[in-house]
Amino acid sequence: MSLSAPHPVDLLRLNTCGSVDDGKSTLIGRLLYDSKSLMEDQIEALERSADITGGGQINLANLTDGLRAEREQGITIDVAYRYFATPRRKFIIADTPGHIQYTRNMVTGASTSNLSIVLVDARLGVIEQSRRHTCIASLLRIPHLVVAVNKMDLVDWSEERFLEIRDQFEEFLPRLDMKDVKFIPISALDGDNVVTPSARMPWFGGPTLLEHLETVHIGSDRTLDGFRLPVQWVNRPANPTDPQLHDFRGFSGQIAGGIARVGKKVILLPSRLCSTIKEIHTSEGPADEAFSPESVTLVLEDDIDISRGDLIAGLNTPPGSSTELQANICWMHPRPLQTGRKYLLKHTTQTVQAIVTSIEHKLNFTDLGAESTPAELGLNDIGEIRLKTSKPLHFDGYATNRLTGSFILIEQGTNATAGAGMLFAPTQLVKPEYADFAI
Amino acid sequence: MHSYHIDHLQFLETEAIYVMREVAAEFERPALLFSGGKDSICLLRLAEKAFRPSNIPMPFLNIDTGHHFPELNTFRDQRAKELGAKLIVRTVEEAIAKGIAVPAPGEVSRNRLQIPTLLAAIDEFQFDCCIGGARRDEEKARAKERFFSFRDGFGQWDPKNQRPEIWNLYNTRINPGESMRAFPLSNWTEMDVWEYIRKERLEVPSIYFSHTRCCVRRHGQWLPVNTLVPPKPGELVQEMVVRVRTIGDIISTGCVESPASTVDDILTEIAAARVTERGSRADDKSSEAAMEDRKKAGYF
Numbered sequence: 001m002s003l004s005a006p007h008p009v010d011l012l013r014l015n016t017c018g019s020v021d022d023g024k025s026t027l028i029g030r031l032l033y034d035s036k037s038l039m040e041d042q043i044e045a046l047e048r049s050a051d052i053t054g055g056g057q058i059n060l061a062n063l064t065d066g067l068r069a070e071r072e073q074g075i076t077i078d079v080a081y082r083y084f085a086t087p088r089r090k091f092i093i094a095d096t097p098g099h100i101q102y103t104r105n106m107v108t109g110a111s112t113s114n115l116s117i118v119l120v121d122a123r124l125g126v127i128e129q130s131r132r133h134t135c136i137a138s139l140l141r142i143p144h145l146v147v148a149v150n151k152m153d154l155v156d157w158s159e160e161r162f163l164e165i166r167d168q169f170e171e172f173l174p175r176l177d178m179k180d181v182k183f184i185p186i187s188a189l190d191g192d193n194v195v196t197p198s199a200r201m202p203w204f205g206g207p208t209l210l211e212h213l214e215t216v217h218i219g220s221d222r223t224l225d226g227f228r229l230p231v232q233w234v235n236r237p238a239n240p241t242d243p244q245l246h247d248f249r250g251f252s253g254q255i256a257g258g259i260a261r262v263g264k265k266v267i268l269l270p271s272r273l274c275s276t277i278k279e280i281h282t283s284e285g286p287a288d289e290a291f292s293p294e295s296v297t298l299v300l301e302d303d304i305d306i307s308r309g310d311l312i313a314g315l316n317t318p319p320g321s322s323t324e325l326q327a328n329i330c331w332m333h334p335r336p337l338q339t340g341r342k343y344l345l346k347h348t349t350q351t352v353q354a355i356v357t358s359i360e361h362k363l364n365f366t367d368l369g370a371e372s373t374p375a376e377l378g379l380n381d382i383g384e385i386r387l388k389t390s391k392p393l394h395f396d397g398y399a400t401n402r403l404t405g406s407f408i409l410i411e412q413g414t415n416a417t418a419g420a421g422m423l424f425a426p427t428q429l430v431k432p433e434y435a436d437f438a439i
Numbered sequence: 440m441h442s443y444h445i446d447h448l449q450f451l452e453t454e455a456i457y458v459m460r461e462v463a464a465e466f467e468r469p470a471l472l473f474s475g476g477k478d479s480i481c482l483l484r485l486a487e488k489a490f491r492p493s494n495i496p497m498p499f500l501n502i503d504t505g506h507h508f509p510e511l512n513t514f515r516d517q518r519a520k521e522l523g524a525k526l527i528v529r530t531v532e533e534a535i536a537k538g539i540a541v542p543a544p545g546e547v548s549r550n551r552l553q554i555p556t557l558l559a560a561i562d563e564f565q566f567d568c569c570i571g572g573a574r575r576d577e578e579k580a581r582a583k584e585r586f587f588s589f590r591d592g593f594g595q596w597d598p599k600n601q602r603p604e605i606w607n608l609y610n611t612r613i614n615p616g617e618s619m620r621a622f623p624l625s626n627w628t629e630m631d632v633w634e635y636i637r638k639e640r641l642e643v644p645s646i647y648f649s650h651t652r653c654c655v656r657r658h659g660q661w662l663p664v665n666t667l668v669p670p671k672p673g674e675l676v677q678e679m680v681v682r683v684r685t686i687g688d689i690i691s692t693g694c695v696e697s698p699a700s701t702v703d704d705i706l707t708e709i710a711a712a713r714v715t716e717r718g719s720r721a722d723d724k725s726s727e728a729a730m731e732d733r734k735k736a737g738y739f
Binding site (some may be wrong): 009010011039040041042078079080081082083085090092104105107108111112219222224232233235236237238240242245248250252253254259281283291293294295297308332344346347349402403406407408410415416417420 | 461496
């Protein structure tokens with residue numbers, strides 16, 4: 001850890017995925033250890049457990065495997081978050097397990113990531129899990145992917161083997177929409193190319209993993225077109241002592257896309273009425289503009305009834321609106337998704353009823369093909385479905401905006417989060433109620 | 440014209456405010472756990488920012504173990520008063536008297552006993568969500584926590600059966616009798632907390648800064664000498680220049696030798712630190728799964 005630099009420090013969120021024993025936890029342990037982010041008491045605790053259960057060998061995986069059952073079984077069963085910093089960046093790592101039954105955790109960890117590291121065992125090469133993880137990263141539209149070919153020590157640091165695995169990936173990558181993919185040969189166990197360059201792989205001219213994490217450009221990952229403010233909470237001061245606050249009526253939320261400016265024309269949904277932004281209250285006080293992902297409170301020129309779940313959007317960049325939706329979904333519940341089932345659907349800040357009207361496809365990870373009209377989607381399946389909602393959603397395609405293009409399905413009764421959905425681009429955009437407001 | 444750049448503190452701030460507003464909007468009777476410690480001081484500032492110009496729309500709750508540092512309670516009461524907030528304090532002492540919390544024979548620590556006290560307070564006021572200042576970087580079991588941590592009718596955390604949290608879509612739905620804990624600072628580190636304290640010029644209790652205190656060396660730690668921690672025969676009481684890095688109960692919180700008298704000094708000290716914040720908390724060291732076990736029993 002270093003002192004906070006005088007210039008603003010970026011935050012990079014990443015997740016690691018791979019199958020069991022690919023060495024994910026070891027890699028994270030190595031990143032923390034070699035970047036000197038580990039503290040003496042953590043190292044002591046590692047040594048203590050090494051003496052008790054590890055026959056004296058320090059197990060870096062014990063750093064992230066925080067639950068008793070994980071240490072007992074030597075596995076990771078849930079997403080663990082780790083934090084470290086270098087002088088250039090702060091990092092949040094989601095360590096997501098590779099077991100097939102825990103794929104939902106990968107979706108959880110990856111959904112907020114800028115970058116995914118897919119680990120591949122150099123001895124095994126590309127296996128179904130590698131395709132699954134890469135495919136999920138692509139579906140979730142993680143902007144940056146790193147394929148870390150691990151355990152290079154066990155293949156004699158062979159460049160040939162590394163290139164072979166890269167070719168295996170490049171065979172299926174074109175079918176996925178990944179823009180930025182980087183291949184790095186590493187040994188997490190020995191630390192080669194994790195933080196320090198490997199003397200044993202002089203043939204590799206690329207950056208170490210940490211160098212790449214520190215320099216990958218993430219500034220353009222956010223959505224600055226198409227202003228969107230899903231209303232989270234209506235701010236009406238109760239019994240204000242300041243008489244000026246008697247009529248204060250603000251709409252609070254996190255800007256999900258674009259830029260808000262005082263004087264900007266907006267459309268309010270679902271009413272389709274138009275207004276103008278009068279005041280913007282940011283966390284630093286009143287401001288002339290604010291941008292995604294700032295949390296703000298807006299005051300509008302007109303007194304219009306707006307409540308939680310409504311959307312304030314830029315008038316010249318309206319979202320789609322429909323009760324009939326098409327989406328990719330990752331299923332996360334043991335009770336399968338079937339046509340005709342009803343769920344609660346949470347989209348931005350509103351929750352509505354939804355019914356599954358059809359299952360179009362199920363993704364097959366062996367050949368990345370699609371199985372048509374399957375009977376159901378089971379736990380960890382990913383497929384394409386159609387839904388009908390009780391009220392229209394005001395949304396964007398997931399490819400355009402992660403926040404206004406995503407939803408979860410909640411099973412009524414158990415309240416379990418059963419699925420994570422990514423909406424297709426809308427076929428129809430909202431039109432303002434009164435044409436004369438149009439620009 | 441600025442560059443639409445968002446630095447790490449702004450990111451953590453907007454995320455935390457979003458979580459707080461979700462709590463205010465989705466729950467009927469939320470409460471904010473406020474101890475007067477550095478993390479909950481940040482929580483309070485974030486709550487002010489999330490809801491202004493309205494007042495923070497929920498009461499503050501504190502479980503007083505009776506073993507708190509007096510400086511902390513004074514600070515807690517003063518801050519609540521300044522904000523015009525309703526502060527609810529429930530004490531372990533009272534819970535023991537009512538038979539809600541039952542100490543084991545010879546049990547001195549109030550650590551375990553604060554769990555039934557907290558659960559009884561949640562029940563008494565029918566709180567459906569408590570906002571806490573826990574951070575994932577503090578401890579291994581905490582690293583597995585969600586922003587919205589579901590608790591069953593017994594207040595228990597089931598780490599193997601947690602709700603996935605995807606994007607920023609938090610599933611806050613609960614059935615009667617169940618409750619939620621919300622942790623807006625999940626992604627903050629100790630360093631972030633102090634950087635935020637510096638940025639926001641937040642006041643913190645004096646014991647976080649360097650002061651002179653009588654301590655004894657016990658289990659590799661400097662423990663503050665007081666009526667609850669009397670020196671044992673043979674122990675040497677020494678006057679030390681110390682501060683506390685994390686505040687737990689007075690009987691289990693170690694002091695660290697430190698000349699840090701300003702927030703900047705503290706930031707420099709943490710940057711160079713070679714042990715974690717919780718390294719000075721005996722309550723976490725009792726076993727490798729100490730925190731996991733307490734959380735499963737209903738600890739926040």
